[in-house]
Amino acid sequence: xxxxxxxxxxxxxxxxxxxxxxxxxxxxxxxxxxxxxxxxxxxxxxxxxxxxxxxxxxxxxxxxxxxxxxxxxxxxxxxxxxxxxxxxxxxxxxxxxxxxxxxxxxxxxxxxxxxxxxxxxxxxxxxxxxxxxxxxxxxxxxxxxxxxxxxxxxxxxxxxxxxxxxxxxxxxxxxxxxxxxxxxxxxxxxxxxxxxxxxxxxxxxxxxxxxxxxxxxxxxxxxxxxxxxxxxxxxxxxxxxxxxxxxxxxxxxxxxxxxxxxxxxxxxxxx
Ligand code: A2P
Numbered sequence: 195x196x197x198x199x200x201x202x203x204x205x206x207x208x209x210x211x212x213x214x215x216x217x218x219x220x221x222x223x224x225x226x227x228x229x230x231x232x233x234x235x236x237x238x239x240x241x242x243x244x245x246x247x248x249x250x251x252x253x254x255x256x257x258x259x260x261x262x263x264x265x266x267x268x269x270x271x272x273x274x275x276x277x278x279x280x281x282x283x284x285x286x287x288x289x290x291x292x293x294x295x296x297x298x299x300x301x302x303x304x305x306x307x308x309x310x311x312x313x314x315x316x317x318x319x320x321x322x323x324x325x326x327x328x329x330x331x332x333x334x335x336x337x338x339x340x341x342x343x344x345x346x347x348x349x350x351x352x353x354x355x356x357x358x359x360x361x362x363x364x365x366x367x368x369x370x371x372x373x374x375x376x377x378x379x380x381x382x383x384x385x386x387x388x389x390x391x392x393x394x395x396x397x398x399x400x401x402x403x404x405x406x407x408x409x410x411x412x413x414x415x416x417x418x419x420x421x422x423x424x425x426x427x428x429x430x431x432x433x434x435x436x437x438x439x440x441x442x443x444x445x446x447x448x449x450x451x452x453x454x455x456x457x458x459x460x461x462x463x464x465x
Contacts (some may be wrong), residue, residue, distance in 0.1 A: 207255045209299070214239065215252065218296045219272060225357045227279050228326065229290060230265065232272045233298050241304035242311065243268045243337040244330045244426070246463065248301040249275065251288050257299055258284040261463040263329035263428070264304065267336035269374070273300070276329040276361055294324060307458045308334065308426045310343055314456060316424035318415065319344040320370060322400055322437050324352045327428035327462035328362050332425070341378035344424070349383050352400045354391040362387055381465045386413060401436045418444040425457040434459050 209215045216233040224231040241247070241264055250257035266274035279290040292298065294338040308330045313319075319340065328351050334340055335349060351362050366385045369375050386409065388396040396412075403409035410417050418425070418441065425446060427437045438448065441457050449455025 199390070207252060208336075209252070210268065212302050214300045214302060215251075215297050216273070216300055217292050218298055220353060221292060222296060223290075224360050227354070228276070228358060228361065230274060230276045231292060231298075232266070232274045233300070235271055235273050236300075237288075238425055239273070239300075239302070239304075241268060242306075242309045243333040243339070244308035245304040245306035245333075246330065246460070247304045249289075250285060251292075252297050253288060259299070259301065260285045263306070263308075263333070263463070265329040265332035267375075268447070269337070270402070274332070275327055276332060290317045301433070306330070306460060308428060308460045309451065309458075310337075310339060310455050312451050312458045313424045313426075314449070316453050317422040317454070318345060318346045318348065320423060320425040321349045322425060322427045322429070323350070323462070324429035325358065325462060326329075327351075327430075327433075328365075329462070330428055330460065331426065332365050335365070335379070335383055335451045336375050338375055338378050341375075341382060342369070346382055346415075347379070347383070348386060348415075350386045350388075350400050350409065352390060352398075354389065356389055356392050356394050357399075359387040359389065359394075365377050367396065368431040370385050376435055382415050384413065401433065401440060404437075404440050420445040420447075420456055423456070426459065427459045428450070428462050435460060444450060453456070 214236045220232040246263045248259040249262045250259040262275045264278045280286045446456040
């Protein structure tokens with residue numbers, strides 16, 4: 195069994211070559227299940243908005259690494275993550291206790307399919323997510339390139355409870371005030387957030403709202419059309435499969451980095 199170090203702030207084991215050791219600079223807890231944190235960004239670290247990376251803690255000789263979508267855009271000076279707290283989760287049971295000054299390990303190689311390069315040009319970009327699946331889209335909607343490529347951007351998130359939607363609301367409000375992205379996003383970025391287990395102004399799973407057409411009615415747009423619309427999906431396996439089938443029903447096709455098409459999919463990671 196690996197020895198356990200005292201605290202994340204004191205890496206007592208050698209850091210492998212393929213890993214950055216970065217300081218936590220900010221932590222915010224939203225609910226008993228969700229928190230976000232920011233770490234310093236290594237000068238040599240490059241990624242595309244929407245990609246994910248493996249992160250861990252320096253508390254064991256063989257640290258547990260888990261895939262995390264990078265929630266900050268490619269231009270940001272820091273790296274942001276949005277995380278669930280899994281009870282007895284090998285990483286998150288420790289990660290949820292981090293405070294500024296602690297060390298987080300990040301593997302050097304980012305990857306992922308929720309990138310603009312994997313989509314063919316279009317007019318509207320839909321970003322469909324449940325729970326922490328919003329994380330990669332927090333990156334995509336803060337990237338000016340998104341607004342260079344698409345006229346309209348719709349972030350559609352379903353969560354169980356109202357408090358779980360706070361991150362997305364905060365994010366979109368922040369974007370509107372941001373000197374860099376605000377002017378691109380104004381009037382073009384729209385958030386449609388729904389709950390399923392607590393009353394709120396908008397209720398229901400995004401999948402049901404797509405199927406009965408009420409989502410498009412509420413957004414004031416025509417139903418999804420392969421000529422004009424592109425989408426990214428991030429959520430649980432069940433949500434991905436359902437949303438993918440709905441998009442295929444509208445005539446969209448799944449794309450990849452080496453074969454751009456009209457929608458892309460990635461599982462929201464848990465750890
Ligand atoms: P529900 O409350 O009806 O299960 P979780 O926290 O379990 O990951 O769920 C996050 C949100 O995703 C919940 O609001 C949940 O709704 C919703 N959800 C779960 N499965 C699906 C699915 N197959 N399609 C769309 N939304 C889903």
